[in-house]
Amino acid sequence: MTDISIKEFYKEILGENAGLIDIIDSQGNAELGHFNVFETEKFYFSGKKKSEMTYNRRLYYKISLIKGENLVEYADKTVLIQQQGILFATPRIPYRYTPISKKQSGFFCVFTKEFMSKSKTGLLIDELPIYLPNSDFVFQLNDKQYLEMEVIFKKMNQEMSSDYAYKYDLLRNYVLELIHNGQKLNPIKSAETTTNAASRISSLFIELLERQFPIENEAQVLQLKTPTDFAKNLGIHINHLNKVLKQTTGKRTSEIINGRIAEEAKILLKKTRWNVSEIAYTLGFDEVAHFSNFFKKHTTLSPVKFRN
Numbered sequence: 001m002t003d004i005s006i007k008e009f010y011k012e013i014l015g016e017n018a019g020l021i022d023i024i025d026s027q028g029n030a031e032l033g034h035f036n037v038f039e040t041e042k043f044y045f046s047g048k049k050k051s052e053m054t055y056n057r058r059l060y061y062k063i064s065l066i067k068g069e070n071l072v073e074y075a076d077k078t079v080l081i082q083q084q085g086i087l088f089a090t091p092r093i094p095y096r097y098t099p100i101s102k103k104q105s106g107f108f109c110v111f112t113k114e115f116m117s118k119s120k121t122g123l124l125i126d127e128l129p130i131y132l133p134n135s136d137f138v139f140q141l142n143d144k145q146y147l148e149m150e151v152i153f154k155k156m157n158q159e160m161s162s163d164y165a166y167k168y169d170l171l172r173n174y175v176l177e178l179i180h181n182g183q184k185l186n187p188i189k190s191a192e193t194t195t196n197a198a199s200r201i202s203s204l205f206i207e208l209l210e211r212q213f214p215i216e217n218e219a220q221v222l223q224l225k226t227p228t229d230f231a232k233n234l235g236i237h238i239n240h241l242n243k244v245l246k247q248t249t250g251k252r253t254s255e256i257i258n259g260r261i262a263e264e265a266k267i268l269l270k271k272t273r274w275n276v277s278e279i280a281y282t283l284g285f286d287e288v289a290h291f292s293n294f295f296k297k298h299t300t301l302s303p304v305k306f307r308n
Contacts, residue, residue: 004058006034006112033115035171037156040064040106061111061125062089063178065149068104072097072138074235077197079138079187084146088130088137088182093235094204107153111175119172129183136187145185152178202248205230205241209257213264215282218274222261222284227253262298265291269307276303 004012064087072079072087074095081087084106089095091113116125125131141149156174159167208230212222224230230253231238242253249256261283268279280291295303 006060006110009058009060009110033112033118034060035109035111035115035168035175037107037109037153037160039157040066040104040108058089058094059091061091061113061116061131062108063087063175063182064089064108065106065146065153066104067106067146068099069101070097070099070104073200074137077136081138081140084141084143086139086141086149086178086182086185088179090126090131090137092126092131092232093137094233107150107157109153109156109175115168116172116175118168119176120169123176125179128179130179137182139182139185139187141185145181149178149181152181198244198248201234201236201241201244204234205245205253205256208233209260213260215264215268218278218282221282225257225261225284227257230257258294258298262295265295265303266299266306269303279303 065084066081066087067084068081069083070081070085072081072095074093080100087097113125116123129135130137152174156171159170159174164170208224212224215222224233227241228238231241234241238253245251245253245256251259265279265283268274268282269276272279274282276291277288280288283291285291285294292302295301295306299306
């Protein structure tokens with residue numbers, strides 16, 4: 001699982017048209033953030049069934065109005081969009097998206113947190129119910145609901161080409177209108193078995209853990225250190241993660257994390273000339289004493305004695 005930035009998103013949908021990626025920079029600046037809206041068929045489908053969007057964390061927000069059968073996998077759930085639906089993606093929750101039917105249409109918009117932070121409503125986007133951890137973000141739409149959402153997207157599309165001085169304020173309002181309409185909807189029930197979901201969560205946890213290693217320089221500091229850190233990144237409750245890992249590995253979440261950190265500590269003590277303080281820092285320990293106690297608990301030796 002990798003992190004996909006807004007620029008990498010453009011590379012994905014524009015392919016060789018790399019020059020068009022400059023629209024990110026020409027639209028505004030880091031202070032203003034970024035927003036854009038697209039017709040799905042134009043960018044993702046040209047009469048052929050598109051391959052799945054892999055299970056990655058996207059570092060931007062995306063609202064997709066979908067017409068066509070699709071499978072969405074996230075956290076411990078797999079949901080099937082049967083005819084038409086809407087998806088509210090957030091950087092907090094990685095997901096995989098697989099088109100099932102060949103014919104796909106609709107709209108989608110992408111935006112950054114910085115873009116929405118300029119909203120005059122004072123709302124913080126991550127505090128809205130639809131973007132809270134463990135919330136559902138894929139919804140089935142009936143014909144009436146789809147048309148209502150489509151009208152908003154068409155207004156967005158039209159506004160992007162206007163020279164109205166306050167067009168980005170208006171676009172923020174359209175985004176909020178989509179979100180508020182979405183929060184009134186009922187989420188689609190998961191179609192996946194508990195066993196399959198547990199297996200996927202376990203695999204993603206191990207992938208997240210291992211992706212942090214090996215530690216290759218003193219500036220590389222461990223970012224995910226606690227069970228809570230991993231649960232947040234996977235978009236599930238810590239209790240659920242503990243239960244899944246206990247079932248699939250026979251170990252508690254903290255046991256797996258601490259065991260891997262201890263193994264990396266041994267490698268660094270044996271293979272590098274870094275001092276104990278530097279190793280402690282890269283492995284996420286604020287105090288050398290805390291690292292020494294941790295290491296001794298897992299090896300019965302102090303870091304210095306192990307190295308010697």
